[in-house]
Amino acid sequence: MRYLVTGAAGFIGSHLTRNLLLSGAEVVAVDNFSDYYSLDLKRARESNLISPLGLNISRIDLADGEQVTKLLNSYVFDSVIHLAAQPGVRVPLSQHQRYISSNLTAYANLLTKVRENSIPNFLYASSSSVYGNSNDQLFSEQGSITDPLSFYGATKLTNEVLARSGRHESPTRTRGLRFFTVYGPWGRPDMAYFRIIASLLNGFEFPQYGNGSVLRDFTFVDDAINAVVKLNVQLSSEEEGHSDVVNIGGGHPYSLMDMIETLQNLVAKKVKTNLSPTNPNDVIRTCADSQLLKSLVGTSPATSLEEGLSEVVKWAQRQDVQSKLTAWCESVS
Template structure:
């Protein structure tokens, strides 16, 4: 069975391609290779699976409606994992239209491709950012998420609503995964672990926002990929007990589901920085600053539904994950 993975030169997408190819799947990868961050890193990720006999790569922007239509018609995938998106909370404040083009228009093109080509399951990336102004911890898919604090978050919430419409109208099984602070080897340069490692190794000061009073549900890349595959292999089904008078925000009478995917543990930012200092063997120079616009102080995933439905159990401890990231970073950049 052929699987289409969008964002296949990205952090999660490339790792997912590798795992699916290792188990014998046929994979079609799509990526537009934009310059939001260093394209050379994307090319290096892609090189790990580009020559695999079961892998085909397409350089295409999701906003290209005709191109996406032609891709579905040519390769006839049966499952789709949509990971391509314009990422980043802070970037969305200065560049909002990039999120409309990629995350709204692009996702609509994917939904249309799935609709017209009998896709058996669409799994798509949502984000912990959708919880926005919510304060109740841990964040649960059963909570209301109608108060996003960035356009990035709003675009991901929109994806969930758009998917529900297609599940309801066309019977398309869709599952949204709200990712929580993914980190690890081959990660994104715009995220904190990458920035910390780079600055510490260059003996530069690291910027610590909200005066260090952040807590995050850091989730190692291997645990994320394991969860995505388990979900992909089990298409969403309708909830026969769904009650319109007491609606469950995570399920529906349509074949539509939402899950948090995270480590289900709360780590203080300063603890994470300490693990990185230990792995690098260097004490960081630190500058403490106020919280950035659009950011939230804490994220913490309730993954009970994912555990119940898929026996999902993240296993990588922060110390182990940080050491693996640091080892990769030093090797990749020649330290």
Template sequence: MKIMVTGTAGFIGNHLALRLLERGDEVIGIDNLNDYYDVNLKINRLARIKDHAAFTDVRLDIADRAGMEAAFKKHRPQKVVNLAAQAGVRYSLENPHAYIDSNIVGFINILEGCRHNGVEHLVYASSSSVYGANESMPFSVHDNVDHPLSLYAASKKANELMAHTYSNLYQLPTTGLRFFTVYGPWGRPDMALFLFTKAILAGKPIDVFNYGKHRRDFTYIDDIVEGVIRTLDHTARANPDWSGGKPDPGTSKSPWRVYNIGNQNPVELLAYIETLERFLGKTAEKNLLPLQPGDVPDTYADVEALVTDVGYKPSTTIEQGIERFVTWYREYYRQ
């Protein structure tokens, strides 16, 4: 299978591309190596896959309309996984235009490329952030998600709506995956686990928002990648029982689906930090702070739809995942 993966220098995209190559797929990797965080980390991720005979490295911004049109026409992927995006809730308060450029303009370029080049299935990254002000736990794909609390969340909700339009108009099968707090080796430096590890090893205090009472459905990278691949191989189909009289937000009469992809086991942030302290062998000095604007207090994924449709079953415990991350971090940064 020839698969286009956007964001192959990113955290999830790099792990996914490696797994696809290992199973024998051809991967067309799209990434612009932007400087949102350490470019060297992105380059080193790419080093894990760039010399593979079945990997093609395309240096391109998905917001580049002409460039994306050319890439689709040249490489003719059978399936596409769009993971390139401007990420981060807090950064969306500082630089909102970056989210429109990448997450909206870039996504329409992906949809158009799929439409005009006979792509069989588009899988794309959404986010647990779309649940916004929803306080019903666990979050279900059958819940309404019309009240985002950040521009990042709004852009991901927009992606789901845009995808539905193309599924309806052009019968393009699309599947959105609402990721829940992904962590693990080669992770993003702006994520809590990375920030905490760096600060604790340096003997510096860590900022703990919402006084550590956050509950997050932390999901290990290998479990995420397994879910993405299973979803990619299971082309989205119309729901024959879908009714316009009482529409289901998670399915459609068109070949469109959205799924939660999480661990289905939320952990309080303070407990997460305590586990990290144990594997680092050091205790953190904590600055306990209030909830940040745009953040949600808790995330908790109902993944039953993904279990039913593709057999998704996360298996990595928090202890296993954090231990593997700490081992990688010490080796990578020689600490």
């Protein structure tokens, strides 16, 4: 099997690339090395997770159609797993071009060329953000209304619409991966758990938005990667032109205060916070209905928050990591 993984220097992308290489698959890994947050962290992921397995990440800007065409004409791929994107819901309006370039233009370039080349499988990162402030107890792919609050969430919903709308034009099967707050070692420094740990270990001042009551369905990265790999295998059994979306979450939400308390207990210190008003792009609650995921691959994310955060703390306490946590956090607002 030959895979193309985009966003391979990113959090989920680097873990997925490593998983596929360890399984014996052939992988072409690309990233544009965006400066949204520390390039040093992205290079550290590559040097720790990917390069030891004999692969280097190619620097490619998917928003450049000529680069996309050259890339996809250079190999015959069995599956493309598109994780490259501008992440986060808090990018200011003045910088929304980041979303447009990475989440719309780059996505459309890649989807179009994948279909032209009749690549069998195209999986792409969507997000729980597409649901917005759903009133449903469980956010369901079939039953819940999609009404994103953020521009980021709107771009992800647009990706899903584009995948569905063109399915009759090509044998390519498409599957949107609605990730629910993925966390773990080598994560993103704009995420709360990463910054809380930096506060506990290094005294970094954690910028807390709101009173900590927001609920998130936290998904440990190993569970997320396991789901993606299995969903790609299962997708191959669907009819040509098939298109769907699948939640990747376990359906067990915790509050920000739960996370803070868990991390404080693990490190035996108190977090240093800087309180700010709730960000209007932050939803109140997320909770995945995992029934579709279970029906497709037989499992769903099950790592407890304490177990997952314990693994992150162990990683963060490595000397080569702890010494850089603060700088990585300060690289993004």
